[in-house]
Amino acid sequence: MFYTAYGLTIQSQLDLPELERSFPTVAPDVTVRLGTVGAGGLPGGRQLGPYLWVGQNTFWLQVPGVARFLVQSGTSIWCDPEVGVDEDSVRVFLLGSSFGALLLQRGHLVLHGNAIRIGDACMLCVGPSGAGKSTLAAGFLQRGYEILADDIVPVDAQCRALPGFPRIKLWRDMADQLNIDTGDLRRIRPNTEKFNYPLPPASPHPLPIRWVYILGSDQNDTLRLEPIQGMHRFQPLHGNIYRVRFLHGTALKAEHLQLCGQLAGKIRLARVTRPRTGFSLVQMINRILADIAEHP
Amino acid sequence: MGGIYWLASYPKSGNTWFRAYLKNLINDGDRPVDINDLNTGGIASSRCWLDEVLGFDTAELAPEEIEQLRPDVYRWFLRDEVISYYKIHDAYTLTARGEPIVSREATLGALYILRNPLDVALSAANHWHLDVDETIERMGDVRTTLARGRSGLPDQVSQKILTWSQHVSSWVDAPGLNVKVIRYEDMLSSSLSIFTEATRFLQLPDAFGQIEKALRFSDFRELSRQELEKGFKERPLGARQFFRQGRSGGWRGGLTPQQIARVIADHGEVMRRFGYLDLSGNPV
Known part of the structure; x- marks a missing residue:
């Protein structure tokens, strides 16, 4: 096949x-x-x-x-x-x-996150497992945005995100929030509460990455968006390479670091930290979209 | 020889205080360590840690599958030939293959921090954002699991903590485990001697000046001051403050006679064994 x-x-x-x-x-x-x-x-x-x-x-x-x-x-x-x-x-x-x-x-730089299309470019949301990447992607999807890649985002030498395949992985509670009936969805694995949610096919072309948001959560009660400037930009981006351990001892490491540096120089980079619970997805999406509008 | 010393306890028993002490001891600086930077090695159940070592997502695994893999992850650290200190709230349980989840080979020992369950009930109620009766119920329920994550994805994998009594015995009576038990109450009342013993057990420098300074820098007032000033990232949701009282015996005014009786009914045997009940079965 x-x-x-x-x-x-x-x-x-x-x-x-x-x-x-x-x-x-x-x-x-x-x-x-x-x-x-x-x-x-x-x-x-x-x-x-x-x-x-x-x-x-x-x-x-x-x-x-x-x-x-x-x-x-x-x-x-x-x-x-x-x-x-x-x-x-x-x-x-x-x-x-x-x-x-x-x-x-x-030879791609592979980041742990989602890529979401914004006009002719794209925005990445990266972060560790549990940071809320899937929830955010699902929220953007509900607003009519195109999801280019879920979980793994390969970045080419021109700092463009390559489109993955049209699905996101949805936990049951997220599906419930989005009024998606999981009865019709295929479970990712038997006995898990995680579902495969098929999406309309995304644009088959790589899109330039213009914004990267690093997701996190803490005990504070308010959502914060903090830009990361200058030479501080490399490390947080590097910290969100997909399975960075895979690079150890391979010749790919240098290439990867160089690409990571290149990307850091081209994007608007900010940390988005949400309260651990009780936060509003709508508010979070609005905050990111406002930042995108301010930094086109 | 490298390996892991586990800083093991039921939640809300003084583990974080001990880690603050340990970090200050190892740091040996001229001012207290930031409470938001207490990582001596992290927590055993950290999803990021497991995923990174395994090379695949524990998010895609069932809890039993993750449990089977945990000893392998800890054993992997033996290659570094360093001594590490990890916090753990899991009870000392066995995988389906009959292997301790913490791995026998990877474990150098366990410092088990024990606290009067009457005080744990009050503190955990605040921490778990439950009422005291529900908390006592949970402390007596063998199915109690942390970060169970039926929906969404917590940043830790699920941890079986069993009942409070079973948690204590699982560690303290684990066959062949090099374990040292310290009581929270003694950490408060005989700080210097208890912390010195614990420090030696963990194969750390035991110079008087260094221990005394680390104790000062991790004093409850200091921890609480820092939390008020800048917040504490380990504070759970719904709880107003993590470093709440820092004392023992709060149960005397805080629990009803029925609640006290229920805790004793559930945990009397272990309480008696560790000096939390007198000969006539009354709490001390």
Whole structure:
């Protein structure tokens, strides 16, 4: 089956219903195949975690109970599911960490966040898991904005965000807030309260990144938006690289840092800190949109 | 040899105070450490930490799956060959494979901080934003779990804390665990000697001057002053102040006789064992 995401043509032996279908081609950019991925890591590679190895142009990941993945040269993913595991579970980690690693290997700066289209450019919301990125994306979606990428945002050498695939991951309570009936939605994995919410296809073209907001929360009662200026801009951006550990010991690290510096010089960067609960999503979106309007 | 010393406690038992002390001790500076910068190593249940070491999102995993992986994450730290100090509120439980979630190999020891459950009830009610009866109920419920996150995504993974009594015994009686128990009440009344013992247990420098200074810099008045001045990021929602009273025995005016009786009924055995009940079963 042929698909498209991140501007790439992907040929996959595994069904990827989240992705847009594409015409067959003899020379896909990426192949996803089912096959044996050796247990016990990468011979000659470097172990970066209990289940994580990297080598030159190779990345090995095991998700215990789910699958082993081998990602090579930004062009190929081998996937070795454990016996009896469901396909949904395999796909979550294929489209997450494995695609993240593949995009790194292709030389992109990969950020942990969402990309939302604003006119002919885009805005990124980045932050750690639990910062509220998905909720914010869902809020923007409800206002009619186009979501370019969810969770993983690859940035090319021209500091443009590449569109991912048309879905966001919605927790049940978010879906309820947005009056979306989860009865029709596919669960991301069986037994989770997280749903796959398909979106209308986004623009297939990369869009220049003009704004990046770093999301966080604290115990204060008010929402704050604080611009980050000058040389202080690099570190917070670097801190939101998707799985920065994947870069350790690879030749990609220098390239990544350079791209990160370039992007830092081109964007409006601000920290958006919300109260831990009791905050208004509407207010947060308005505050970000007002900042965008002030800094076009 | 590297490894982890766990700073283990039921919530609201003095863990944060101890971490403030530890940070000041290690820092050895000429002014108190910022209370918003108490990271001696973070908390065992930090989602960011687990995700980074694992290389995939715990957000996509069921709680039982995460539990299985936690020992592997802590064991990974043995490679650094340094001694680290991590806060933990989980009870000492076993994974489905029968392995302690904190990992036997990764654990150098546990400093268990214990506090009179009558005072914990009052303090936790404020912290959890529940009324005292609900809090006592929770302290007696084996299913009590922190950061359960049925909806949305908390920044910590879920933590089984069991009942208050089970929490205490899980750590204190864990087979083969190098554990030292200190009581919050003794930390208050015999600060210097208790903190010195704890410091030695954690293999940290025990010079008198350094300990005395760290105690001064983490004194309740200092912590509370800093919180009033600039807020405290670990203050939970709905709670007015994290550093609330910093004393023991608040239950005497704060709990009703029925509430006291309920706590004793639930936890009398462990209370007696650690000197919170006298021989006739009355709270002391």
